[in-house]
Amino acid sequence: MQLSLVSLLIGGLSIGMTEFLMMGVLPDISQSLHITIPDAGHLISIYALGVVIGAPLMVGLAGHYPPRKVLMGLMLMVFIFNGLFAVAPNYALLLIARFFAGLPHGAFFGMGAVVASRLAAPGREARSVAVMFAGLTVANIIGVPLGTxxxxxxxxxxxxxxxxxFALISVICIRLWMPALRPAKALSFRSSLAIFKKANLWLVIGISAIGTGGFFSWISYIAPVMTHVAGFSGNMVTIIMIIIGLGMAAGNFAGGRLADRFSPLVTTAVLLSAMILVLAGFALISAYQLPVIVMTFLTGAIGFAVIAPMQILIMQVAKGAEMLASSVLQATSNFGNALGAYLGGLPIAAGLSYTSPEYVGCGLAFCGLLFCVILLKRRGPGLESSG
Structure with a gap:
């Protein structure tokens, strides 16, 4: 494995922990600051807002600088604002720190995906991108449980x-291991905005913002399903989350290999079809502990396998503005996170079973599959196979 990709993996670990650790320590922050759980939850929402705003903003400010310097600068922001969050004496400063910690999220993964694909051997672009996103899986398997x-x-x-x-270590590793690549020949930021006139780009955004919401509809309510339906103890939820993380890790690399072997678009469509099946299967067998554990691993794997193919796909449909499009994909995936969690919670609030979010997830994944079908029918030179 190239050390340059390892430096991106460490950065992904730091960002993954920044995003997901908050869920694990929310009660501790609430108790420490003497605020309500919903108020503490605003620290999650404002981070997502920072991701959405920061994705195009950071790319616009830094798109024409050398990638190594930009990546170092983005990780320095992660270092500074997580450090500020760790010492902030009041709730207002915590909100500010979380917002600014979210700004580099999309741009780091956006530029990182472009850099990883440039460093890859021909036909291995998606696998290189998957190495960077492995940082998110390491965060879920090790970082978040440790931080919690x-x-x-x-x-x-x-x-x-x-x-x-971890963010500071990433800065050092990028400085030592990342080659001094020249800025990619790309359109100006203003010219890059023209990609949003492309219907194909909006279809990919739809896959990300709606289709991947199926996974988040499932994972957002995994704890009550496992405790109230499958009958596991509350202490088992941590183990179950680690199993999901292991599935994510396996799926992440499998998705990269599939996207390199086949078309990223076809791979995405197949994976969303599989997501529909596993979510429905999960709901049907959720009362049986051993089968549901197996299905949990598979759902985590399929949910993360789609990431690398979608990164390659959006770069294919946004030639000349790959970094902007790739960073925007990160913002839309955060929207998918919020959408899946919100819609998945509606049937539970209405008094339906804790397995009802899985059926909501099936519907969201099916919408993403429809976008894939439309893209397949519109298939052109910008949607070539990687294999």
Whole structure:
């Protein structure tokens, strides 16, 4: 594995922990600051807002600078604002720190995906992109459980200090291991905005914002399904989350290989079809502990397998503005996160079973599949196979 890709993986780990650790230590922050859980939850929402705003903003400001310097600058922001979050004395400063910590998220993965594809051997672009996104899976398998443990038993401030340390390590590794690539020949930022006139781009955005919401509809309510339907103890939820993380890791690399072997578009369509099947299967067998554990691993794998193919796909439909489009994809995936969680919660609030979010997820994944079918019918030179 190239050390340059490892430096991106470490950056992905830091960003993944920044995004997901908050869910694990939310009660600790609430108790520490003497605020309600919903108020503490605003620290999650404002991070997502930072991701959405920061994706195009950071690309617009830094798109023509050398990639190594930009990536170092983005990770320095992650270091600074997670460090500020770790020491902020009041709720207002915590909100500000979380917002600014979200700004580099989309741009880092956007530029990182472009850089990873440039560093890859021909026909291995998606696999290289998958290495960077492996940082998110490592965050879910190791980083978030570790940070949650520290937050519960010592201090949540130490957990976010640890994230800052990982971000600083990433800065150092990028400086040492990332080759001094020249800025990619691309359109100006203003000219790049013309990609939003392309129908194909909006179809890919639809896949990301709606189709991937099926996965988040499932994972957002995994704990009550496992405890109330499958009958696991509350202590088993941490183990179950690690199993999901292992599935994500396996799926991440499998998705990269599939996208290199076949068309990224076809791979995405097949994976969304599989998502519909596993979500329905999960709901039907959720009362049986061993089968539902197996299905949990598979759902995590399929949910993350779609990431690398979609990154390659959006870069194919946005020639000349790949970094902007790739960063926007990160913003839309955060929208898919929010959409899946919100819609998945509606049937539960209406008094239906804890398995009802899985059927909502099936519907969202089916919408994404429809967008894929439309793209397949519009297939042209910009949607070539990678294999």
């Amino acid at each position: 443990f520290i937050g519960h038993n010592l201090s949540w401030r130490l957990s976010f200090g640890l994230i800052a340390v």
